[in-house]
Amino acid sequence: MTSSITTASKGSKILGLTSLVGFVVLVLLAFFVTDPDIRFHPETGEEFGQFDAVRLLYLHVPLIAVTYLAFVVCAIASAGYLVKRTFWWDSMAHAAGEVGTLTCALVLITGSIWGRPVWNTWWEWGDVRVMSTLILFLLFLGYLALRGAFVSPQRAARPAAIVALIAVLDIPLINRSVEWWENRTLHQKSTLSELKIEDLTLFTLMLGILVALLVMSWLILHRFRVAWLEHAEFEQGIKTAIEERRQIDNED
Amino acid sequence: MTHLGYLLAGWGLSSFIVLLYAFRLIKRGAQLSKRVPSEHARWISSPKQNSG
């Protein structure tokens, strides 16, 4: 029954199932229970707002939260690697970096899709938050390319850790950009910190963040295990090669 | 529902990409698990091990 051997464990199966159930509940709340964003102008009485396009934010905002978190985990693990020099830290950095890059791509995609009806543009070159997020994505894409550039994962670990520690500095820049360059961005200021959200809308957003966290944890866990096995296979390959060479030498 | 196309594109594409990535991870993990001795992966589970 070797074919059913996987990187799953009892814990990760529970995590996966919880994520799946959470996602279904989130979709139900986001699409069918919460209200669309409709306001009435006090003077003209006309209705206006994002209408149902607001439902994209229950996905976009949680993706941003987990992207930040994944990259912070990557940076912490990278620092851990530079101190401890163990494969555990490097694998964790690699896993979090890869998952963060994926969610960062989704942030850009969902942001663009939301932007078309709400901002009236798919993409705004020069918007500091959009651009600094794009730079973050490209930096971590570079991080992954750097890791792939080395045949030996051990040789890639140190330069990759340094790149991750530099790249993560972009996060506070992205986060504060709406305050620092208010007239260079279409992004609104933080809704959560000013508590301009309440009731079911707030609950759904929080649930979205929780579900995204669970999914991210599941992905990182499995990516970590894959990295671990890749490393074990690599080490095994070296051992086998050495043994083969010894045999050849003995035969000589 | 307004903006249905945008909603389906955003939610659909994101779900699809994450699922595809998760599936790839499981597949790669299963491939590697077969090749690497189980002592390197203490989380490895198989029906044989579970029942034993």
Place this chain on the structure above:
Amino acid sequence: MKSLEELTPRQDRIEKKNSGLFAKFAGVILLVIVVIVLFRTLGNASLFFYPVDEAVEKRVELEDRRFRVIGTPQPGIIETTLSGRQVLVFTLCTGDIYADVVHEGDPAELFNPGVPVVLQGVWREVKPPSIEKLLYSPNDGWHIETDSMVVKHDNDYRSDRAELESCSSE
């Protein structure tokens, strides 16, 4: 000595080496893209907009240069034609400073009084058409002729209790 065959590079090693080269190449390309993005963001292509009061203050300085302006449209948006073209005429404000706008092209979906917009265009020293119908016009003999509109959405998601951008309260 064993046959030379043993020293021949293995195919999978060659492939790995090639993929490493590709990754290095991809890394360089990415670096170039990052530099271009930075350059675009910090350079002239950067999205930079003046609030209405600053745009009015720099009116002479801006001459016929294109610029971006942010402001809150006021009630009383007029749809009319100008030289055979379909245009929107309305008043934009920041704080207690108002400016008239003649916008050509499709407005944003969210375009509505109270929802701040970023417009791109030039100053014209001409009264806008249908000025007598504008409720908040400064009537100063100028207007901004614009052809690009994006919305700067606010951060209020309290639905019916959301506060609207109001010029007088700023």
